[in-house]
Amino acid sequence: MAEYELGKWNLSELAKNPKSPSFQKQIKDLENQAKKFEKNKSKLNSKITSKQFKIILQQVEEISHKMSKIGGYASLSYSSDTQSDEATSLMTQMSKLGSEISNKILFFDLWWKTQVDEKNAKRLMKDTGELKEYLTYKRLFAKYALSESEEKIINTLDVTGISALVKLYDKITNVYEYKMKVGNKTKIMTREELTNYVRSTNPKTRETAYKTILTKYTENKGVIGEIYQNIVLNWKDEGIGLRGYKSPISMRNIANDIDDKTIESLLSICRKNSTVFQKFFLQKAKMLNMKKLLEVILLIGTLVFSGYFLYSNIPHDAVQLEVFENQMSNEPEPQIEYGNKPVFMENLRFNHKNITYFIEPTCEPNRRNKLREAVEIFEEIKPYVKDKNCNVILFIVYFQFNFV
Numbered sequence: 001m002a003e004y005e006l007g008k009w010n011l012s013e014l015a016k017n018p019k020s021p022s023f024q025k026q027i028k029d030l031e032n033q034a035k036k037f038e039k040n041k042s043k044l045n046s047k048i049t050s051k052q053f054k055i056i057l058q059q060v061e062e063i064s065h066k067m068s069k070i071g072g073y074a075s076l077s078y079s080s081d082t083q084s085d086e087a088t089s090l091m092t093q094m095s096k097l098g099s100e101i102s103n104k105i106l107f108f109d110l111w112w113k114t115q116v117d118e119k120n121a122k123r124l125m126k127d128t129g130e131l132k133e134y135l136t137y138k139r140l141f142a143k144y145a146l147s148e149s150e151e152k153i154i155n156t157l158d159v160t161g162i163s164a165l166v167k168l169y170d171k172i173t174n175v176y177e178y179k180m181k182v183g184n185k186t187k188i189m190t191r192e193e194l195t196n197y198v199r200s201t202n203p204k205t206r207e208t209a210y211k212t213i214l215t216k217y218t219e220n221k222g223v224i225g226e227i228y229q230n231i232v233l234n235w236k237d238e239g240i241g242l243r244g245y246k247s248p249i250s251m252r253n254i255a256n257d258i259d260d261k262t263i264e265s266l267l268s269i270c271r272k273n274s275t276v277f278q279k280f281f282l283q284k285a286k287m288l289n290m291k292k293l294l295e296v297i298l299l300i301g302t303l304v305f306s307g308y309f310l311y312s313n314i315p316h317d318a319v320q321l322e323v324f325e326n327q328m329s330n331e332p333e334p335q336i337e338y339g340n341k342p343v344f345m346e347n348l349r350f351n352h353k354n355i356t357y358f359i360e361p362t363c364e365p366n367r368r369n370k371l372r373e374a375v376e377i378f379e380e381i382k383p384y385v386k387d388k389n390c391n392v393i394l395f396i397v398y399f400q401f402n403f404v
Contacts, residue, residue, distance in 0.1 A: 009080060015073040018090050023070070027097065030066045034104040037063060044111045046120055053124045057131060060105055067101050070094060078167075082174040091167065095159045103152045110151065113142040140254055144243040154238065162234045169227045172220070180212045203290075 016022040040056050074094035078087040112135065116124070121139065125132045145151070178194045180187055182205075197209035217224060239251045246260065253263050 009076055011073050011076055014069045014076075018073075018086075026066070026070055030063065030070070030097075030101065033059075033063055033066070034101045037105055038107075041107050044108065044115075046116075048124070050124050050127050054128060056108065057128060057135075060108060061131070063101065063105060067098055071098055078170075082170045088167070088171070092159075095163050099155045099159050102155050106148060106151055106155070109138065110145055110148055113139055113145050137257060140257065144245060144254075146242060150242075162231060165227055165231055165234075169224070172223065172227075173217075176216050176220075178212050178216055180208060 015026060037059055040059070043052060043056065071094050074087075074090045078084070078091040081087050112121075121135075125135050128135060146154070174191065176191060178189050178191065180189065180194065180197065182197070191213070194209055194212060197205050198213070200206050200209065235251075236248065239245045239248065243251075245251045245254075249263065250260055253260055
């Protein structure tokens with residue numbers, strides 16, 4: 001396997017050496033600009049012109065851009081060497097500066113999200129060009145925003161809270177050394193070096209590399225687990241407890257500008273069609289002649305099917321089904337109240353004995369015939385309805401009935 005010598009990032013386009021006067025000047029200019037921006041607070045009202053709004057918006061963009069440059073310098077310097085005391089110190093310093101700058105311009109963000117009505121928002125966004133998308137996105141978080149003082153507290157505490165935990169995790173895990181046998185030699189590697197073997201074309205090498213990583217994390221599961229737990233609790237307490245998000249995934253959905261219903265629909269379809277993935281990997285295992293993968297897939301498939309079959313065969317109250325065709329007519333169709341009990345849901349239990357259907361005149365002949373065949377099957381199974389296995393039979397009929 002080819003070996004590569006790691007170089008160093010050239011970050012001079014973001015900022016100069018942190019010890020240089022130019023870097024300190026960058027920080028000072030940013031602080032002064034943020035302090036000056038606070039004077040805009042008195043201008044924010046419902047009568048503000050689109051021109052004034054655009055000027056303020058450009059100031060926000062400029063401050064954010066400058067902060068991202070020096071913040072990016074600190075972040076990338078730290079990422080390249082998490083064990084460097086100098087890089088760690090700079091990262092902490094820039095995190096604190098970022099919090100202070102955010103708190104100074106926070107009033108504009110909250111005003112835009114929570115105090116501007118839709119009519120004025122559309123008026124003000126009209127001439128903002130490409131920033132319109134950004135402004136629209138910001139308003140998605142309106143209902144989850146807190147008061148200015150509360151938001152400032154969260155920004156301030158994040159430096160020594162969630163951000164500090166992430167930094168601690170990086171410091172701990174990036175110092176790990178991994179021992180792995182490569183050929184006839186045992187090598188001691190960093191995580192980055194071991195990653196090369198994770199991507200090896202040799203399946204056994206990939207497996208060994210993965211196990212080597214997992215073994216090291218297992219050895220340190222106590223402290224790593226504690227860090228993860230506190231990050232999750234912070235996420236939950238702030239997002240759900242304070243801001244009022246529906247669920248942890250809702251927080252991520254809104255951040256990604258996707259509504260919950262879309263994700264729920266996506267997950268539902270994936271669950272219903274999980275067999276497609278199983279078939280894909282099953283075929284892939286056959287083509288690659290990987291017996292082990294094939295065995296795992298078959299085992300998982302067997303367990304899933306067995307679990308569903310057992311659940312489907314739990315005895316339920318018997319019901320005598322009556323199936324009849326409802327011909328198209330001018331008479332009102334009889335309504336059946338379903339209440340809270342499921343129809344064509346789990347175990348296909350019904351709270352009534354009539355299944356009504358009709359075939360539209362525009363229905364294609366072959367689909368019409370299949371539909372009639374499905375109903376005939378319903379008719380044929382009447383003698384077996386009282387049997388505890390009727391749910392399995394109905395399940396089969398249901399799929400024929402719905403996928404014609």
